Amino acid sequence: MALLDVQSLSVDFRTANGQFRAVDRVDVSVEEGDVLAIVGESGSGKSVSMLALMGLLPWTADITSDCMRFDGTDLATADAETRRRLVGRDVAMIFQEPMSSLNPCFTIGFQIREALKEHLDLSRSERQRRAIELLEQVGLPEPEKRLRAFPHQLSGGMSQRVMIAMAIACKPKLLIADEPTTALDVTIQAQILELLLDLQKETGMALVLITHDMGVVAETAQRVSVQYAGQKVEEQGVQALFAEPRHPYTSALLAALPERATTRHLPTIPGVVPGQFDRPSGCLFSPRCPHADERCGREQPTPADASLGHARCHYPLMAGVPRREAS
C-alpha cells in the first residue's frame, strides 16, 4: 500500500467574490523511498494541495477528497489530536523562506528541541544531544555554538539547514519540501539539494519536492507530476517526461526553457494562466494550447492511462504530435 494516497483532492477558497477552486481533483500517490517532484507555475495549486494535506490551510478553505490516507490513517476524518501527533513527526514540511519560517525570538536550539519535546519521549539532556546530532547531520559546523544562535545570526543557507534539521528531527516517513531552494543562491542551492537527497537515501523517507525549476526537477526527482491551474495534467517518470512529454502544456513548458533554445527567439506560451473569473469550461489549457480544437473548448478531458503519462488531454502527444483518432 502506498505511504500517501490522495485521490481527487479539491480545495475551494471562499473569497469575497465567491468560490475559487485552487486545487481541482488532484491525485497524489507516494511510495516509501519515493522522490516525487510537483512542478507548476504560480497559482497551479502545487503548494495548496500539500498544505491541505498537512492541515495548514485557513478556515476559508473547503477541502474535499475521495481518499486522503497517510500510512494507514485517514487524514480527512482524523480528529485534531491524531493529526497533530502525525504532522511534524511522520510528515514534516519545509518552506521556501527559511528566514521567515524560524521564530526570531527563540534560539535555534530551543526551536529544534521544541519539535523533539512535542513528539518524542526524550529527557532534557537527550534532546540536547539529539539536537547537536541533527545539526551535524545537516552539515552545520560548530553545532553546540549554533544551538545558542538566533535566526538573525544565520545566513539563508544555514537557516534552511536548520529547517531541515527540525523537519527530520523525529525521523519522518514523508518530507514535503516546498520550494526549498528558491530563495537561495545557486551554489547554496546545490548544497541543500544534495543534503536532501543524501538524507532521503540514508533514512529511506519519501520526499515530495514542490518546485517551479525544471533544472531542479531533472536533477533530483524520480517521478514528476505537472500541475496547471489547480489540475494535475501529467505524471511520468523523470526521464520519460523530459524525453516525451504527453501533455501540450508540459511540452510547451520544456520548449520555453532558454537552455533548450535553438534560435534567438524562444518558443512562448501565449496568454496567461486562467484566473478566478475566466476559467474555460472545457480543458483549462485550451485557450493557450496550439493543438486545441472545438472539442477542447467544450469538454473537460479526463486523465489518460499510465502509458500516456496520465495526461489530462483529449489528444495526448505521441512523439510530439497530438493523437487524433476517432474516440
Added chain:
Amino acid sequence: MSRSVIVEARDLSRHYEVSGGLFGKASTVQALSNVSFTLEAGRTLAVVGESGCGKSTLARVVTMIEPPSEGTLHIDGHTVDAGEPLDASARAALRAAVQIVFQNPFGSLNPRQTIGRILEEPVLINRPDLSKSARAERAREMLELTGLRPEHYDRYPHMFSGGQRQRIAVARALMLEPRILVLDEPVSALDLSIQSQVLNLLVDLQERLGLAYLFISHDLSVVRHMADDVMVMYLGRAVETASRDELFLSPKHPYTEALLSATPVADPTHQSTRIRLTGELPSPLDPPPGCAFNPRCRNVQADCRTSRPPLSPGDHRVACFHPV
C-alpha cells in the same frame, strides 16, 4: 551595426559606511571594487554572481542612483567622475540615456497611478518642454512597441499580470529614448511561460532600437541565451570576463567553473560532475585576505591567501593565480 562603445567604466568602486552601533566600531563595506568594463551599442553585457557580489550596486552606480566612490564612468560622451558633481545639463542628458528595469514588477509600479501616468512621469520630469499630447502619444507608442494595447493607457497596475507589468516597466524605461538599458534581474520574478515572452521582447527591442543592455542575473541559462559578453563577480570584484561562448565552454576561474557546475541542467540524462563548493559567501564587511574566493576554492595555494590576483589582460580576463 557599428561597434561604438557607449559605456566605459574604469575602476568603479562603491563603499558604504556601516555604523557599528552604540559600542561597535564603524566600518566600511566595499560593495564594489575596481570594476571596469565596456559596453557597445546593440550588445548585451551580462553580470552574474550570487547575492552580495555587488551586481545590484553596479546597476545603481551605472544608472546614477548613487555616485561612484572611486573611478570614472564614461556614458554616451559624458563623464561621471567620483567626487565631481555633474552639471545639470549633463545629468539630464545622462538620465535620459540610461534607464533601468527592476526585478519585481509588483513593487516598481505605483499602484495609485494609471499606466499612462506611470509612463509619462519620466518625460514629465526630464523633458518638461514636451506638450501633454506629445507625452500621451509617446506613451501609446511605447505600449504598442512592448506588445501592450493602447486601451491599457487608462488602467491601473493591479489589472495586469506579472508579465504584462514587466512590459509596462520596460515601456517606461523606453520613454526617454535611452541608449542603455540596465536590466536588474528582469525575469526572475516571472513564471517560465511568461519569462520567454519578456526575453523575446527584449531581444526584439534591442534589434530595433540598437539598445545596449547591462543584463544582471543570477540565472545562467537566461544569461547564456541573452548575453554577448559575461562578467562574473564575486564579493564586489570582477573575477572573470569573457565572451559568452568562451565563458560557458572554457571557464578559467574556479568560481565560474563551480557556478556553472552548480546550475541544475534540465535534462535528466545529463551526467553532472558537480564541483562541491563548501562554505558560504564570506561577509563583505570582513572579506578574507588575498583572493576573496580562497576559503571555498579547490585550487587554493599559499599565494592565494596572501595577495590578491589581478585581472589578466586580453579578451578573456581572469583574476586567478591558478586558473583552471
